[in-house]
Amino acid sequence: MTQLEKQLIEWRRDFHQYPELGFLEMRTATIVADILEGLGYELEIGKAVMDPDYCMGKPSEEETKQHLEWARANGAVEKYLGLVSEGYTGIVATLDTGKSGPTVAYRVDMDALPIVEATGDDHVPVKEDFRSTNDNMHACGHDVHTTIGLGLATKLMENKDQLKGKMKLIFQPAEEGTRGARSMVEAGVVSDVDYFVASHIGTGVPHDHFVAANNGFLATSKMDVTFKGRSSHAGGNPEEGKNAMLAAANAVINLNAIPRHSGGATRINVGELHAGSGRNIIADHAALKIETRGETSDINDYVKSQAEAVIEGAAKMYGVTPHIELVGEGESADCSLEVAEVLKDIAEQEGLSSDLRSDASAGSEDATFFINAVQKHGGQGTYCIFGTELAAGHHNEKFDINEDSMPHAVNILFESAKALGEK
Amino acid sequence: MTQLEKQLIEWRRDFHQYPELGFLEMRTATIVADILEGLGYELEIGKAVMDPDYCMGKPSEEETKQHLEWARANGAVEKYLGLVSEGYTGIVATLDTGKSGPTVAYRVDMDALPIVEATGDDHVPVKEDFRSTNDNMHACGHDVHTTIGLGLATKLMENKDQLKGKMKLIFQPAEEGTRGARSMVEAGVVSDVDYFVASHIGTGVPHDHFVAANNGFLATSKMDVTFKGRSSHAGGNPEEGKNAMLAAANAVINLNAIPRHSGGATRINVGELHAGSGRNIIADHAALKIETRGETSDINDYVKSQAEAVIEGAAKMYGVTPHIELVGEGESADCSLEVAEVLKDIAEQEGLSSDLRSDASAGSEDATFFINAVQKHGGQGTYCIFGTELAAGHHNEKFDINEDSMPHAVNILFESAKALGEK
Amino acid sequence: MTQLEKQLIEWRRDFHQYPELGFLEMRTATIVADILEGLGYELEIGKAVMDPDYCMGKPSEEETKQHLEWARANGAVEKYLGLVSEGYTGIVATLDTGKSGPTVAYRVDMDALPIVEATGDDHVPVKEDFRSTNDNMHACGHDVHTTIGLGLATKLMENKDQLKGKMKLIFQPAEEGTRGARSMVEAGVVSDVDYFVASHIGTGVPHDHFVAANNGFLATSKMDVTFKGRSSHAGGNPEEGKNAMLAAANAVINLNAIPRHSGGATRINVGELHAGSGRNIIADHAALKIETRGETSDINDYVKSQAEAVIEGAAKMYGVTPHIELVGEGESADCSLEVAEVLKDIAEQEGLSSDLRSDASAGSEDATFFINAVQKHGGQGTYCIFGTELAAGHHNEKFDINEDSMPHAVNILFESAKALGEK
């Protein structure tokens, strides 16, 4: 095992033990920043690379402050903590080769999930003593992604003279819930990028296999909706209430009744509903968690706008006030096959089998905002997947990967930087 | 049997044979006008005593024209037909005694119901050969009311010198569906009235019994509602439709869910719903017939305004356009006991048993508009009921009354005119 | 101030400081038992006077155990604690005079509300240092009722030789939510009772005024409803879910749409609804808190059975499993005027003004189960109200009474025992 391979495992297991939720990746981000600065990268951190107006579903100030204390107590690098203390935890690290050439960007994500990790001895992180130290878990592999990003950073800097153009490494917060990417796009992070590569580990792709262009992400919108009414005694003065629960119940049913779309698949779900405060009181508030999806961004926009009409109409029926907060959003995207072919060739040279593209339906991702932004100004972008063995599916408490897949991932991305720099 | 008693029967049986629906009482009204003018009354007919803006649920121009032809062919008095040809069939007949005194008004109604009369030999109108000649029926006794009005007119004029003040006889169209009274009130018909008496025959009050003040009318609003959407092929392009049926279905359910009122009884009903035009087409239209009621006018107003909100909200949910047409309305009323006592005393002198007042729930009536308008400017009004034997309930195809009750009714009203003129 | 008057205040303020929720009145009941036994009463406690099958909305075993520890630590009388440790806290104390005569029963209730008492200095319990020591509060005056019961017990025993027949004092748990009375009725507590008197303090009746027969209680049913479905990923496999939230939403709307009843007022409310566990998961459970009311028991039964049909139908629509738990119930009742007249006369001799009866709508009460049971076997029962000054309305955090009303109450009930014993 090379020194870098050992280092990758060490990094990954460290991040795995200290998982942080979206917009709270303070320990992770400050350690990442410290390593990158040590390697010689030029860094931009926090609001410099994130537009606060487009951060969706950000935790409250209170939660953010509490987490800051946790991060400080658990190994965050104090030097950078001021820059991320309000929860703007994105980082862009740049390496300018000084030689003319394109700008090539790589995105990795850093956040974890609110899942309690498994405790059985058959779970490798337990057996090898790197289980999560809190109630969150890297159950989607973003610890691995951050590690791959640092491995790539190391190799790029070590082999700087083989490169041309400019390299940008984007460490994104809050991919879970598709909440963080857009704020980095709106801050202009990829406005100068010619080639863009996002990547993910696992997702069902077999070990030693590679997918160069993963299309099929469903566009999605996540919304938190509240209805504010007026309470009254249900026995004494029912006519004085403004029943938020009735508005919410109508919204739930009619959201599900939004017409299908002939252009492709749609999804709508109200996953949570809480209303009312006592058996004999007309409910004066109701809160819903909603999610729409569409096979394309246009189709999702259709569902979303229908949903807004349903919510407003339901509120109007009962004289209550609706409030819709967008707490996450992802687009569909169509990967650039030219970049994908470069990646596929490299993967095959690396000894992996590979697919140029996959169009199978594939959940949602906000890397699509980067890809679409880059393509819009004439650049190219793709989303690739490194196969690995999974101990259990993503978002499962027993999720785990085969760490052997990490060096392959670092090599493929490094070689792509070399190759794309020549373009 | 006196001459007048014979005449009453003759009139009643004539009207019974030629029943006309609300705002179409052209034959009836022109015959009434002819008789009243013959007696020497000063007449105002049609738009002079009806504000067109407040005629609710008026038949279409087409239907009105068709009925004009029917009336012409069935005995309408041509001389007055021009005044009522557009369906404004109200009449106010005035007798000014020349002597100082109050203005006393009596209201009778003239319209019939769209009910096909019974054909069996046990039904007196069949047996005695005055069954309806068309598909409508005087199944609520308004033929009797019109007759009583003419009887009263006759006695008043014959005994003019026993009277003081001014007498107004109001022949109202379209009481069924509570559609006609308000237009006469808005035209100012009772703005000079000091004492007002409306009356009804039957309603479950026993023969030879009299109720002087019938409260308990539920306020009501009748509405025809349509939703206009956009059709599309349900298989091919479901997303292009604007589904009027879904809006209507939501309206139906949520109208029924309007909160109860702590102040008294409410009612809401959607009695008819028709939507759509083909199995595989998104419905672009829906039509509902709605009725609200409340123990008081305020409570009915509450239900009505909630209903409007529900309709608008349901429309908004599905992007369709709602239209609400008010096609009938009645208020609650609280009869003036001073007038009622006058009537009660007379009834008892006439040999009838009597109640001063009844507060039992009693359907809806638009005479309440007259009573409330008179009371508002300081006058007094009541709604009295002449008991009679009924062959079957009101609005039943076998409805019939005991004609013996008619002379009593005429006498009571005539005596009240004398007594109230003294006030 | 007499010794008994001082004692009443002492008892009341002690109970006020240690309020206990329904079926958890362990400290209260054991102190009551100890005092009654000291006075010489024959006692029946717990399951002897409560049928477990008819205890509605009883706290869980866990909560009951926890409260037992609290009671033990806060002054419960250990000797009786074993009898009430499972939450069956009812007591029946009997005084048999040995002389022939009727059985006369008095009911008082003992439970408090989950309301945090006011802390301001203007609140008498704060100023005079007897504010609640926990997060519950006697905000409905049941501390006063228990005290009156003990005062009555004292006077009856002290004047035993003036009495005839048998006296039963019923200390009932869990009147709040109308949960406790029925279990005592089903246990046969009033099956031998000839005259029954329940009483309440306050409720808007002025100080020094008395209402002898308070009718107008709405019959009511309280239900906790759950729907159990099946979760699935809303994006990945929507067709595999059984959506409990959709069933619940339909139930909420259609419960509100239960038709009005021509026989009298109805009420229906869903006060709380909680469903689902994550934005992108089909909700597999939903929980509702429901309350029906009717002007009579029959009308409430109508609403309740309609509600059951709605719940079952809504479940069927989505293939989920409904569960309805009755957690409280009260009937309507028609007080016996013969007993009420006895009470009214006594109150007037006591110097109070009084009403024989009040039929105004008056919330719900489960003493009605006792009244109806007594009347059913030929006895008589009434529900009387002792007026007092209220610092704030019932169930308000500033609720307080004028303690001067307590001696009046004790005297009236004592004198009624004497008088009814003579019947």
Place this chain on the structure above:
Amino acid sequence: MTQLEKQLIEWRRDFHQYPELGFLEMRTATIVADILEGLGYELEIGKAVMDPDYCMGKPSEEETKQHLEWARANGAVEKYLGLVSEGYTGIVATLDTGKSGPTVAYRVDMDALPIVEATGDDHVPVKEDFRSTNDNMHACGHDVHTTIGLGLATKLMENKDQLKGKMKLIFQPAEEGTRGARSMVEAGVVSDVDYFVASHIGTGVPHDHFVAANNGFLATSKMDVTFKGRSSHAGGNPEEGKNAMLAAANAVINLNAIPRHSGGATRINVGELHAGSGRNIIADHAALKIETRGETSDINDYVKSQAEAVIEGAAKMYGVTPHIELVGEGESADCSLEVAEVLKDIAEQEGLSSDLRSDASAGSEDATFFINAVQKHGGQGTYCIFGTELAAGHHNEKFDINEDSMPHAVNILFESAKALGEK
């Protein structure tokens, strides 16, 4: 133009002038039978080839009798009329070559649509004087299909000695609404068939182009649903009604809310809803026209069974009785490519361009029942399309075809009979 080509036009224009709706093709079928018998075919007609239990959406006895009179008056062949007089209008004509070989079947459909044909001079049937003589119209080309079937019959018999095995010509009623095919399948009409070919003209395929295997038919179920409740006066006794309109409204909304299916497209529509009979009457009946679709038969079955649950649950909520009548059904199908290749080769020899298969979404068809039944017992089947110029789209009042496409169609089918007989 050959004699047969002239005959084709003559037949087509005759059928076009006398369009008959599904299960009423009495004139058409008796003329077809007469021609086929004249050619020497062995015929089975009516119930011999149709299982009455599987006729869906069949007109009432009354309508059927009325149409019989129309047919008799408009050229039906009396000799066969007895066999089809109850609306069982299917025909199977068999030609047994006597030589060993497979059984090859061809299906054509005969019914028209309730569309009033255009009257403008630019519409060829008007200009050339063969416009429909009644209010129906062959607006989907089934007049052409019947004609092609007769043309094929003619050529087969004329060239009998070039054929092997057995030839079956299936003339199917009621394809519109996917109502007729299943009854012929259930009667065993294709239980001995080795090769099956259904065909259609037009559907957007260009003139002189041919599609040999048209997949992509959506499975579908058409249902007529009624709810039967109990009426009552909405003001007087609302609690006595069983509101069928409320059940229907709930059904409409929740049918639309049936969850999407991850396996493919679904559709659901309620196209018509009629409920209630008067504004102030609780509606005692409601009728709905429903249609489900699914990308596969399994997916449609999923939607259908969810729909049944919704309907039953909605009925249960309001205590009304639901009735579901299946009035049409179609399956998805996967054409046999081996047969399709035979057809494609022949079409290209005939000078047409062609596609082997099309998987585009393609409405619904009940020929799929034949294909699936044949494949189930090991045979092969396909659905092919003869391109033509359309004056306007199918089901449009100006629909018309280019008659030049008919001889091609006859030739292709005839040649396929020769080729398939060799297999």
